[in-house]
Amino acid sequence: MKIIFELSFPLRSDLMTTVRLAAGGVCALKGLDMDASEDCKVCITESLLLLKHRGYAVGRVRFFESEGLSVRVEGEGVGQEEESPEDEISLALLSALLGTVETTEKGGKLNSVSFEIGSRK
Amino acid sequence: MTESELFQRYRETGDIELRNLIAEKYLYIAAILAKKFVGRGVEYDDLYQVASLALLKGIDRFDERKGLKFSTFITPTIAGEIKNYFRDRSRLVHLPRKISELRASVRRAAEDLTKELGKKPTANEIAQRLGISEEDVLYSAEAGGVVSLDKPSEDGDMNFYDVIPAENDVFERIETRDAVSSALTALSDKEKTLVKLRFTEELSQAETARRMGVSQMYVSRMERRVLEKLRERLKKSMAE
Numbered sequence: 001m002k003i004i005f006e007l008s009f010p011l012r013s014d015l016m017t018t019v020r021l022a023a024g025g026v027c028a029l030k031g032l033d034m035d036a037s038e039d040c041k042v043c044i045t046e047s048l049l050l051l052k053h054r055g056y057a058v059g060r061v062r063f064f065e066s067e068g069l070s071v072r073v074e075g076e077g078v079g080q081e082e083e084s085p086e087d088e089i090s091l092a093l094l095s096a097l098l099g100t101v102e103t104t105e106k107g108g109k110l111n112s113v114s115f116e117i118g119s120r121k
Numbered sequence: 122m123t124e125s126e127l128f129q130r131y132r133e134t135g136d137i138e139l140r141n142l143i144a145e146k147y148l149y150i151a152a153i154l155a156k157k158f159v160g161r162g163v164e165y166d167d168l169y170q171v172a173s174l175a176l177l178k179g180i181d182r183f184d185e186r187k188g189l190k191f192s193t194f195i196t197p198t199i200a201g202e203i204k205n206y207f208r209d210r211s212r213l214v215h216l217p218r219k220i221s222e223l224r225a226s227v228r229r230a231a232e233d234l235t236k237e238l239g240k241k242p243t244a245n246e247i248a249q250r251l252g253i254s255e256e257d258v259l260y261s262a263e264a265g266g267v268v269s270l271d272k273p274s275e276d277g278d279m280n281f282y283d284v285i286p287a288e289n290d291v292f293e294r295i296e297t298r299d300a301v302s303s304a305l306t307a308l309s310d311k312e313k314t315l316v317k318l319r320f321t322e323e324l325s326q327a328e329t330a331r332r333m334g335v336s337q338m339y340v341s342r343m344e345r346r347v348l349e350k351l352r353e354r355l356k357k358s359m360a361e
Contacts, residue, residue, distance in 0.1 A: 035207070038161055046157070089153055089196050096197030 001064040004029070011052045011059040011079060016045055019061060023071075026063045027118070036068070036118030039097045044073055046090040047113035051075035053084045054109050068118040075111055128185040140334075143180050144173075150192055151176045154199045161207060168203060170314065174332050175202035181334070209322075223261040226251055304354035312347045319344060 005026050009015050020041045027037035048059050056075025064070035094101045094113065102114040122130070127146075131139045151172035159165050179198040183191055230250045234242035248255040305313060311333070318329040319340075326344070330337040 035204070038158075042157055086153055088190075088192055089150060092193050092196035093154065093157065093200055096200040 001066065001070060004063045004065055007061045009059055011048065011056055016048065020045060027069060030069045032069060032118035040117045043094055043097055043115060044071060046094055047073035050087055050090050050110060053082045053087055055079050055081035066116055068116055070116045072112060072114045124191055125185045128183055140180055144177055147176060147191060147195065148173065150195055151199060158203050171203055171206045172199045175199040177334050220261060223257065227258055227261045300355055300358045303358060304351045307350060307354055308347060312343065315340065315343055315347060
């Protein structure tokens with residue numbers, strides 16, 4: 001799949017807004033409607049939080065060309081693991097907003113979240 | 122008591138106090154989810170309220186025998202309600218009910234007459250059928266059209282946005298809003314919810330009752346009480 005845009009950044013909460021803004025830009029570029037665009041931003045944020053809680057130091061978000069927009073969110077490096085009761089809600093929210101979410105694990109730990117969202121205007 | 126036992130007991134007894142206990146226990150999910158949807162032009166408080174009502178509805182629908190955890194069950198329910206709220210809210214411009222009804226009648230009459238006459242009816246024919254003026258028929262047709270504010274006005278030089286007059290009496294509006302806001306502070310949380318559902322979202326008493334998890338009769342009585350309370354407060358503030 002052809003990559004449209006790629007971001008790599010330290011997995012810190014204070015950078016989430018920047019990632020959301022970039023995601024919003026890509027969604028607009030792909031002509032997604034506002035609802036799909038907002039859902040995409042929420043799903044990326046939730047995926048990154050899940051990865052952050054699993055102790056990854058770096059977040060990578062890649063946007064691929066597809067019918068709508070394909071997104072892959074990955075964790076890299078080693079950071080601080082945090083237990084969060086909100087993870088369960090994040091996973092349920094991803095399923096609720098997306099229907100289909102693909103996840104991969106590395107060493108028994110969630111490593112990536114992939115999903116496709118929206119349709120062209 | 123475990124989650125499963127709690128829900129089982131509520132399902133068996135329908136005890137409202139137990140439901141409230143469950144609601145308090147899981148209200149944090151409503152708060153978390155409301156936060157996640159902030160930034161789409163709706164205040165957190167409003168989202169929290171929508172999420173909380175969805176939580177209440179979800180408690181009634183949850184069946185612990187299906188083996189699902191409540192948090193897994195309720196998250197999509199709340200997310201769905203919040204998204205519905207966004208969708209409903211996006212229809213910002215509502216036609217007055219009278220005009221909506223008139224439009225519906227005109228459309229029905231036009232369809233009937235088309236079948237009967239074998240041609241599209243004139244405004245006059247529709248007006249005669251409905252016993253209304255021809256002007257009303259034309260007005261109802263106009264009222265339904267969506268017009269862009271960027272569309273050039275009739276004189277062509279400017280668009281509608283340029284020619285729509287600004288609200289002149291801003292101060293009066295602010296004063297009224299302040300008076301109403303202040304009067305609303307006298308209401309309990311439940312009464313505020315009722316005002317929001319009935320007068321902001323313009324829901325029927327039945328739907329309001331459904332969302333609040335109470336009977337329509339209860340809503341009706343509470344509404345009378347709230348209006349009376351607001352009337353008194355507004356009278357007082359105007360006298361001051």
